[in-house]
Amino acid sequence: MSDIAARVKKIVVEHLGVEEEKVTPEASFIDDLGADSLDIVELVMAFEEEFGVEIPDDAAEKINTVGDANTYIEQHAG
Amino acid sequence: MRRVVVTGLGLVTPLGADVETTWANLIAGESGIDTITRFDTTGQKATIAGEVKGKDHPWGFDPDRRVDHKVQRQVDPFIVYAIDAAGQALEDAGLTEMDEATKLRAGVSIGSGIGGLPGIELESVNLAERGPGRVSPHFVHGRLINLTSGQVSIKYGLMGPNHSVVTACSTGAHSIGDAARMIKDDDADIMLAGGAESTINPLGVAGFAQAKALNMSMNDRPKEASRPYDRNRDGFVMGEGAGVVVLEEYEHAKARGAKIYAEVVGYGLSGDAYHVTAPHPEGKGAENAMRMAIRKAGIEPCDIDYVNAHGTSTMADTIELAAVKRVLGDDLCGASMSSTKSAIGHLLGGAGAVESIFCILAIRDQVVPPTLNLTDPDDGTEGVDLVPLKAKKREVDAVLNNSFGFGGTNASLVMRRVVD
Numbered sequence: 296m297s298d299i300a301a302r303v304k305k306i307v308v309e310h311l312g313v314e315e316e317k318v319t320p321e322a323s324f325i326d327d328l329g330a331d332s333l334d335i336v337e338l339v340m341a342f343e344e345e346f347g348v349e350i351p352d353d354a355a356e357k358i359n360t361v362g363d364a365n366t367y368i369e370q371h372a373g
Numbered sequence: 374m375r376r377v378v379v380t381g382l383g384l385v386t387p388l389g390a391d392v393e394t395t396w397a398n399l400i401a402g403e404s405g406i407d408t409i410t411r412f413d414t415t416g417q418k419a420t421i422a423g424e425v426k427g428k429d430h431p432w433g434f435d436p437d438r439r440v441d442h443k444v445q446r447q448v449d450p451f452i453v454y455a456i457d458a459a460g461q462a463l464e465d466a467g468l469t470e471m472d473e474a475t476k477l478r479a480g481v482s483i484g485s486g487i488g489g490l491p492g493i494e495l496e497s498v499n500l501a502e503r504g505p506g507r508v509s510p511h512f513v514h515g516r517l518i519n520l521t522s523g524q525v526s527i528k529y530g531l532m533g534p535n536h537s538v539v540t541a542c543s544t545g546a547h548s549i550g551d552a553a554r555m556i557k558d559d560d561a562d563i564m565l566a567g568g569a570e571s572t573i574n575p576l577g578v579a580g581f582a583q584a585k586a587l588n589m590s591m592n593d594r595p596k597e598a599s600r601p602y603d604r605n606r607d608g609f610v611m612g613e614g615a616g617v618v619v620l621e622e623y624e625h626a627k628a629r630g631a632k633i634y635a636e637v638v639g640y641g642l643s644g645d646a647y648h649v650t651a652p653h654p655e656g657k658g659a660e661n662a663m664r665m666a667i668r669k670a671g672i673e674p675c676d677i678d679y680v681n682a683h684g685t686s687t688m689a690d691t692i693e694l695a696a697v698k699r700v701l702g703d704d705l706c707g708a709s710m711s712s713t714k715s716a717i718g719h720l721l722g723g724a725g726a727v728e729s730i731f732c733i734l735a736i737r738d739q740v741v742p743p744t745l746n747l748t749d750p751d752d753g754t755e756g757v758d759l760v761p762l763k764a765k766k767r768e769v770d771a772v773l774n775n776s777f778g779f780g781g782t783n784a785s786l787v788m789r790r791v792v793d
Binding site: 310311312329330334335337340 | 442443446506507509510511607
């Protein structure tokens with residue numbers, strides 16, 4: 296697992312209070328990890344903070360799975 | 374007429390994270406007041422409080438017991454305390470497994486005096502330093518007072534009335550009184566009712582200190598600082614926590630064979646119409662609330678055995694005592710009266726609920742809790758049993774709980790042993 300994926304996983308576990316095993320790249324924040332739309336806003340803020348990236352609203356709306364987050368951050372983190 | 378009884382209790386206080394620990398400590402004369410540990414008090418005029426202890430403490434609170442990790446992160450501590458105390462009360466009442474029809478007739482009335490001040494403080498700093506885009510999306514609903522009742526209803530599936538009182542330090546008593554009326558009025562058969570507060574944060578302590586409400590002279594002697602009715606009292610000590618009761622319609626409780634602690638028989642409410650923080654100097658509002666509660670209870674003033682006083686350890690104690698004397702008689706007609714704020718501090722919006730639970734336990738165990746630190750009773754206390762320093766065994770059938778709040782809002786509750 297890449298360093299980014301490991302850090303994303305840690306943030307997701309901490310914010311959503313879910314078990315680490317469930318945080319797979321395919322896992323949907325809403326359908327599999329019990330998040331609601333506000334949790335996703337909070338997660339996006341935490342990713343921005345952790346990786347020093349800015350995730351605009353239209354990009355954030357496309358982040359549905361853990362893998363989506365990993366990919367976006369890999370492509371945009373400096 | 375529908376009657377309302379108490380069938381479950383839950384407490385999170387500076388003296389314990391459950392009912393029996395809190396009560397045992399209270400009766401043993403322990404104090405939950407100490408130096409503030411939660412934040413750096415440099416520059417604060419008051420540096421002591423009754424904090425709910427951490428889980429490493431012998432009587433500390435473990436939020437993981439009943440509150441989901443995610444919720445803990447999103448809400449202020451007063452809501453966490455409310456959820457836990459509500460869970461305790463449901464467990465105590467044997468109501469953890471309710472069917473759908475029962476849940477439709479089960480509501481929540483848990484309020485708070487101030488609400489999520491620590492979170493408001495933190496997010497204000499966050500906003501100023503880092504901008505609007507960094508404010509938490511959970512900021513609003515994690516601080517709102519009625520999210521006590523909201524979170525409790527969501528967690529336990531309660532679909533009856535969802536109500537939250539905000540009447541400063543009268544909140545807990547009003548919450549129970551209002552909920553009892555909802556049951557009487559057939560809005561519900563079961564109500565979780567109470568109050569919660571947690572404002573031991575820099576802004577909360579500074580705010581009350583600036584309003585000249587807090588004890589600031591005994592920071593070096595925290596356990597002696599809350600001394601209601603004592604000549605040397607000079608301000609309240611802030612506490613935190615929650616108290617929640619299960620109120621239930623009497624026949625409903627009997628039909629399921631529930632343990633019944635007491636009946637809520639009288640509720641009185643009034644306004645001082647006088648000053649924002651000071652009580653009316655003649656205590657007329659307090660007197661009116663007590664008289665109304667006793668009249669509604671259908672008992673005589675002399676039937677009251679124990680008064681849990683508002684008694685905050687401020688100058689207002691004298692005013693309350695004079696009002697109680699006018700209602701019960703100069704010797705309180707033999708009733709004992711104590712202020713448990715001497716041991717746990719002032720839980721503000723939680724006070725009336727926590728203290729009502731102490732009243733109920735006094736009925737259960739036939740013992741009244743002490744007024745700690747009452748070593749030099751003030752003028753006007755002669756001939757009155759203020760239960761100084763040590764708990765006292767005595768007959769307790771009917772109790773009166775007083776709560777008075779900023780804005781001149783007063784609530785009194787009368788509860789008694791159930792007689793068929």
